[in-house]
Amino acid sequence: MxxxxxxxxxxxxxxxxxxxxxxxxxxxxxxxxxxxxxxxxxxxxxRPPPFCEKGETPLDKLRAGLLTGREARLLLLLAGASFLRNQLWLTPSPLMTVIMDDMRIGYQQGGQLLFIVTVLMGISLFVGSRVIDRLGASRAMAIAIGCLALDGLFAFFCRSYPLVLVGRAFSGIGYGLGSGAQGVLVTERFPPVRRGLINTINAAVNALSIAAAYAITVPLYRFFHSWRGTLLFWSLVSAAWMGIFILFDAAHAPAAAGAPSRAPASLAQAARLPKVWCMAAAMGGLTILYTGYSSYLPSFLAEARGFSLQAAGTATGMISVAGLAGCLLCGPLFTRLRAVHIPLLALELLVLAGAAGTALIPSHAGIYGGILLLGFCFNGWGTVSVTALMNMDGMTPRLMGGAVAIYSGLGGIAAVCVPGMFSFFQTRFGIRSALALFCLFVLPALAGTGLYALLCRRRGA
Known part of the structure; x- marks a missing residue:
């Protein structure tokens, strides 16, 4: 009518x-x-929800956003484990010449002390997802810290190179298993509103510990008068930290994340999520680029730009310093956005600009500017992307172990090809072009993030 x-x-x-x-x-x-x-x-x-519910004051709202005592304790335990992982991984790097002289080995065997950690790190991410399913993330983290403690024990008590390499393999296993367990613990114990903050803090601790490894390793070596004693020191600290972790967290944690014993493995379930593979492709491309630059930038600066060895090492260390700032700024700014693919794409393009500027601009201002931009944007991208992975539709604490294995493991395994690719490029095109060609690995990152955005738009996520 x-x-x-x-x-x-x-x-x-x-x-x-x-x-x-x-x-x-x-x-x-x-x-x-x-x-x-x-x-x-x-x-x-x-109507949009009010800032405060009925009977709630702004002070109550502020208190609700703060960490509880149990959450703060877990954050401290995870930060300590992350710090120890990087110390044991990178301690041989500043002392490489000392280790080679002491064990009478060459550059290739010396490089394998770092290379085997990276390889086992990627493999243990996949195998460790099953361990997390069976034992729970908290107990898996305690085992990972224990594996780190074995590294220094092998280095101190074993004089043969193969046995020292076995200890380094345990360090890689502990690194990969601990990384997967940390992602599950953050997803399991913290609400979505706080995960961005927690990932920001964890990424900042990771960047700070990498910078600290290059700063305090030589003073510790001078104090102990032995590279074996330096590794033993960090192993003893890891053993003590494992006991603290068991006492305050693992002893009170359930055996598993509430999943039935016959449930499919988290790795198989996470592999069915297309968005996980999109983020893994992006992470893999950026990991290859970052590994190539962090490994060969000192040689490039010394040979092609006339830097001294000390200045080249200092310039390379600025990547971690800029990464710390990237974690602290990008995490709070971008992790709460719904259209998270927009800052991810922007950061990937800035990573490309920083890497290309470092390799192609001959002036010192261009080199340092490119290094700072590369470190800032890569670490900021990692903070935002791992939070997006945790808050993905269909993601549960149980699935997070498999998702982290795919997300980080593919990049770690792909990084195995970096030495061969750099040697191939350098032989045919020179060191400057070889470093610049690693910028092409931003393309898989852009493609993966773009496909992730299309999937989110199609499903209304």
């Missing part, structure tokens, strides 16, 4: 008029009906 207002479809749901609407009573309707300009209907349920 013309002139009548359409009756309310949902009985009992009140209607709220717009401010510019006008009120008119129509015959045939019970009570006064509301007619809106352009026939727009807005229901009371569409």
């Amino acid at each position: 013309p002139g009548r207002v359409r009756p309310d479809r949902d009985a009992g749901v009140p209607l709220r008029p717009q401010r510019h609407g006008r009120r008119r009573a129509l015959p045939g309707n019970e009570g006064a009906a509301l007619i809106y300009r352009r026939r727009r209907w807005r229901r009371a349920g569409d």
Whole structure:
């Protein structure tokens, strides 16, 4: 009937008029009906939620956003484990010449002391997801810290190179298993609103510990007068930290994340999520680029740009310093965004700009600017992407172990090819072009993030 207002479809749901609407009573309707300009209907349920609920003060809202005592304790335990992982991984790097002279080995065997950690790190991420399924993330983290403690024990008590290499393999296993368990613990113990903050802090601790490894390793070596004693020191600290972790967390944690014993493995379930593979492709491309630059930038600066060895090492260390700033700034700014692919794409393009500028601009200002941009954007990207992985639709604490294995493990395994690729490029094109060609690995990152954005738009995520 013309002139009548359409009756309310949902009985009992009140209607709220717009401010510019006008009120008119129509015959045939019970009570006064509301007619809106352009026939727009807005229901009371569409109102945005208030900042504070009924009976809640702004101070209560602020307290709800703070960490509880148990969450702060877990964050401290995870930060300590992350710090120890990087110390044991990178201690041989500043002392490489000392280790080679002491064990009478060459550069290739010396490089394997670092290379085997990276390889086992990627493999243990996949195998460790099954350990996390069976034992739970907390107990898996305790085992990972224990594996780190074995590294220094082998180095101190074993004099043969193969046995020292076995100890380094345990360090790689502990690194990979601990990385996977940390992602599961953050997803399991912290609500989504706080995961961005927690990942920001963890990434900042990771960047700070890498910078600290290059700063304090030589003073510790001078104090102990032995590279074996330096590794033993960190192993003893790891053993003590494992005991603290068991006492305050693992002893009170459930055996598994509430999943039935016959449930499919988290790795197989996570592999069915297309978004996980998109993020893994992006992470793999950026990991290859970052590994190539962090490994060969000192040689490039010394040979092609005339830097001294000390200046080249200092410039390379600025990547970690800039990464710390990237974690602290990008995490709070971008992890709460719904369209998270926009900052991810922007950071990937800035990584490309920083890497290309470092390799192609001959001036010192261009080199240092490119290094700072590369470190800032890569670490900021990692903080935002891992938070997006945790908050992904369908992601559960159980699935997080498999998702982290795919997300980080593919990049770690792909990094095995970096020495061969760099040697191939350098032989044919020179060291400057070889370093610049690693910029091409930003393309898989852009493709993976773009496909992730399309999947989010298609499914309304």
